[in-house]
Amino acid sequence: MTSATGSPMLHGHEAAADALLAAMRGRALHHAWLITGPPGIGKATFARAAAARLLVEGAEPGVLPLRLALPPGNRTAALLGAGAHPDYRELRRLPKKDSKDGELARSITVDQVRALAPFLGTMPSMSSRRIIVIDSADELERPGASNALLKSLEEPPADTIFLLVSHAPGRLLPTIRSRCRVLRLEPLDDSAMRQALAQALPEADRDEIGALVGAGAGSPGRALRYAELGMAEIDDALHAIARDGDPTTSRRAKLAKALSLKAAQPRYEAFLDRVPGVIAEAAQDRRGPALQVALDAYGRARDVAGAARGLSLDAGGTVLELGGLVARLAGDAPTQHGADLRRTRG
Numbered sequence: 001m002t003s004a005t006g007s008p009m010l011h012g013h014e015a016a017a018d019a020l021l022a023a024m025r026g027r028a029l030h031h032a033w034l035i036t037g038p039p040g041i042g043k044a045t046f047a048r049a050a051a052a053r054l055l056v057e058g059a060e061p062g063v064l065p066l067r068l069a070l071p072p073g074n075r076t077a078a079l080l081g082a083g084a085h086p087d088y089r090e091l092r093r094l095p096k097k098d099s100k101d102g103e104l105a106r107s108i109t110v111d112q113v114r115a116l117a118p119f120l121g122t123m124p125s126m127s128s129r130r131i132i133v134i135d136s137a138d139e140l141e142r143p144g145a146s147n148a149l150l151k152s153l154e155e156p157p158a159d160t161i162f163l164l165v166s167h168a169p170g171r172l173l174p175t176i177r178s179r180c181r182v183l184r185l186e187p188l189d190d191s192a193m194r195q196a197l198a199q200a201l202p203e204a205d206r207d208e209i210g211a212l213v214g215a216g217a218g219s220p221g222r223a224l225r226y227a228e229l230g231m232a233e234i235d236d237a238l239h240a241i242a243r244d245g246d247p248t249t250s251r252r253a254k255l256a257k258a259l260s261l262k263a264a265q266p267r268y269e270a271f272l273d274r275v276p277g278v279i280a281e282a283a284q285d286r287r288g289p290a291l292q293v294a295l296d297a298y299g300r301a302r303d304v305a306g307a308a309r310g311l312s313l314d315a316g317g318t319v320l321e322l323g324g325l326v327a328r329l330a331g332d333a334p335t336q337h338g339a340d341l342r343r344t345r346g
Contacts, residue, residue: 017068
């Protein structure tokens with residue numbers, strides 16, 4: 001998300017911002033930063049905001065207050081928003097050459113990394129720094145692109161800072177990780193989530209935003225994906241089952257019918273993600289035997305959802321079984337309904 005001036009709009013992540021600004025204030029700025037955390041929490045947005053702030057400080061040291069967000073109308077932010085800042089480069093997957101619908105390539109290629117050579121071989125022009133954002137480093141083609149980047153990290157050009165976004169840093173080359181200082185971003189709290197979602201969905205009402213805050217579990221990206229899929233209706237159905245039970249299985253059957261359609265595959269996959277979260281939310285307010293019921297249901301829900309993906313299990317049967325686990329939260333002892341267990345390999 002960006003403002004009208006092109007400045008990235010940040011929500012949360014104050015601790016990470018403070019760590020970066022402290023390093024900048026101390027004049028001992030590391031040349032490579034690994035920005036990590038769960039998917040969808042704003043790591044790339046943070047990296048772009050950090051890039052903008054670093055470029056501004058390189059051009060006008062000490063002029064602006066020491067905070068990550070830039071003031072409206074800032075020239076650096078405007079240039080970045082227009083893709084026209086000469087001291088900034090960003091690597092990400094490109095659309096496939098033969099794709100008619102904008103499908104992205106599987107990886108950031110070695111040619112993309114090597115194409116940075118002319119940029120790295122010249123002096124910065126508007127700032128005293130050059131910034132390179134890689135979104136994401138997990139998608140670097142291996143071994144070629146990863147090794148090409150490693151050469152630059154091992155012998156960094158003067159006044160160049162790399163900002164690497166990573167959802168799974170454990171999968172990166174250890175030699176890349178060892179050259180970077182880690183900035184760990186955490187899931188957003190509810191207040192920051194509401195701000196991010198209200199900005200992204202200005203026409204959404206308070207109830208919809210509230211439902212998406214719960215479904216997103218600290219990840220605006222996940223919440224927005226749920227919004228695009230119309231997951232609020234499914235979320236309402238799950239909460240109703242958790243609250244009232246489903247002794248006739250009618251609620252579960254309705255969900256199973258809706259999510260078994262071929263066109264509903266994205267919603268079905270989101271449903272698999274969401275059910276353990278609904279159960280975990282319910283567990284927070286429980287104690288004693290009721291807590292144990294929720295914990296057992298949560299563990300089973302994770303197993304079922306994982307198996308459903310790995311084994312291509314029947315969608316209708318899987319929805320019924322997961323819905324039955326949610327129904328346990330209401331004290332409803334779900335029967336061994338035939339469809340609960342009739343999950344077959346697809």
